[in-house]
Amino acid sequence: xKKSLALLSALLLLFTGCKPWDSExxxxxxxxxxPQAMSDGGITADYPVPSGGGSDTWNFRADDDGIHxxxxxxxxxxxKGEAFSVKVHATDSDFPAYTLPERVEVASGENGATFCLxxxxxxxxxxxxxxxSITVSLSDPTLYELSSRATSVRIVVDIDALSxxxx
Numbered sequence: 147x148k149k150s151l152a153l154l155s156a157l158l159l160l161f162t163g164c165k166p167w168d169s170e171x172x173x174x175x176x177x178x179x180x181p182q183a184m185s186d187g188g189i190t191a192d193y194p195v196p197s198g199g200g201s202d203t204w205n206f207r208a209d210d211d212g213i214h215x216x217x218x219x220x221x222x223x224x225x226k227g228e229a230f231s232v233k234v235h236a237t238d239s240d241f242p243a244y245t246l247p248e249r250v251e252v253a254s255g256e257n258g259a260t261f262c263l264x265x266x267x268x269x270x271x272x273x274x275x276x277x278x279s280i281t282v283s284l285s286d287p288t289l290y291e292l293s294s295r296a297t298s299v300r301i302v303v304d305i306d307a308l309s310x311x312x313x
Contacts, residue, residue: 215264216260217301
């Protein structure tokens, strides 16, 4: 009798427990953030440039047009969502000249997109020996909500280290 009850209980759990497709279920809050704001585990919102283990993993690219610091916008949650865009703006800049897109567009079915903060090559000479910074923030999403954290990142550029890698 006890064996039959144990077998019946096991079968009941087997058929009423987690379904194999539960791991594919949509879950999570749909919030927009800048992943680089969490590069140090979320302790600060500082993002050091340069970083990476080599030219294939550096967080910047450089060419004759300038220095392109790679940033991103992500939407949390597992679901493939609808297209959205978010405004991007800079504050507290030590740089007199920079270029930043006004908006970042994320395509339907995607969770994120990349964009660049562009600096002129002249910063290598103008700020030699310094670590100037600029804060980049998100606002006004067309869909979804901004996260309460990680929507601003302070990009801190080590000019001497950057100069060694570029020149």
